[in-house]
Amino acid sequence: MSIxxxxxxxxxxxxxxxxxxxxxxxxxxxxxxxxxxxxxxxxNFVAFNAMLSDVFLNGQIFSIFxxxxxxxxxxxxxxxxxxxxxxxxxxxxxxxxxxxx
Amino acid sequence: MExxxxxxxxxxxxxxxxxxxVVTTSNVIHAAIFLVFTLATTAILFILLSAEFVALVLxxxxxxxxxxxxxxxxxxxxxxxxxxxxxxxxxxKLFATLISLSIFGIFTYILLQTFDSTxxxxxxTSTKLLGEILLSRFVFPFELVSFVLLxxxxxxxxxxxKDNALMDEDQI
Numbered sequence: 001m002s003i004x005x006x007x008x009x010x011x012x013x014x015x016x017x018x019x020x021x022x023x024x025x026x027x028x029x030x031x032x033x034x035x036x037x038x039x040x041x042x043x044n045f046v047a048f049n050a051m052l053s054d055v056f057l058n059g060q061i062f063s064i065f066x067x068x069x070x071x072x073x074x075x076x077x078x079x080x081x082x083x084x085x086x087x088x089x090x091x092x093x094x095x096x097x098x099x100x101x
Numbered sequence: 102m103e104x105x106x107x108x109x110x111x112x113x114x115x116x117x118x119x120x121x122x123v124v125t126t127s128n129v130i131h132a133a134i135f136l137v138f139t140l141a142t143t144a145i146l147f148i149l150l151s152a153e154f155v156a157l158v159l160x161x162x163x164x165x166x167x168x169x170x171x172x173x174x175x176x177x178x179x180x181x182x183x184x185x186x187x188x189x190x191x192x193x194k195l196f197a198t199l200i201s202l203s204i205f206g207i208f209t210y211i212l213l214q215t216f217d218s219t220x221x222x223x224x225x226t227s228t229k230l231l232g233e234i235l236l237s238r239f240v241f242p243f244e245l246v247s248f249v250l251l252x253x254x255x256x257x258x259x260x261x262x263k264d265n266a267l268m269d270e271d272q273i
Contacts, residue, residue, distance in 0.1 A: 024190075064155060
């Protein structure tokens with residue numbers, strides 16, 4: 001199988017994630033879209049690893065590290081959303097405009 | 102075209118469809134469930150690319166832990182569990198479609214120019230080799246990542262706990 005369909009599907013998944021970040025209004029939904037983007041990057045790493053048949057499996061190791069960092073990011077992100085919800089009684093990111101000029 | 106290629110194309114199609122449903126559905130819980138579909142499809146794709154350990158890590162960490170965390174987050178922030186028309190910024194939709202389509206166009210152009218007919222190689226398993234490399238060549242980043250996780254753990258607890266000494270009764 002050629003590598004092109006996999007890469008194009010990953011690029012499409014990345015664009016879908018960008019769309020979700022720009023459109024969604026709930027902060028938890030924005031975090032879900034970020035997960036889509038990280039997942040597309042993982043697909044790229046593993047596909048390139050299979051394409052190059054790397055002896056040191058750098059692509060797979062990098063994708064494992066990305067998964068770990070993404071788990072940490074989700075934990076911190078949800079804690080921040082929880083904190084915002086506790087202070088402002090909403091998870092709507094349009095209302096968090098304190099630092100907006 | 103082999104049968105496994107047709108199966109891979111089917112998986113990629115399923116991946117894109119469930120990804121689109123994640124960002125377009127108007128129900129918060131459905132979005133999380135469709136993210137599970139997307140990640141499961143990705144895991145099957147990884148197994149087909151002979152990266153079975155990454156696939157298992159994806160299932161364990163994402164589908165097992167992260168989705169549960171998301172469902173907790175949805176329920177704690179009291180998002181409406183049924184269909185909700187106010188989940189999207191409607192005035193942003195055209196703008197967002199334009200930006201994501203242009204990013205997709207640029208990526209597709211560059212990828213099609215760069216990788217002409219390179220073939221993905223599927224060979225055996227890689228878990229044993231992966232373990233050996235992870236604990237010899239990449240042992241320093243491996244330990245560093247555990248410190249990052251510890252920092253995230255402490256940071257999450259610090260952010261999310263109710264500090265009764267600093268907070269008035271009516272704020273809680």
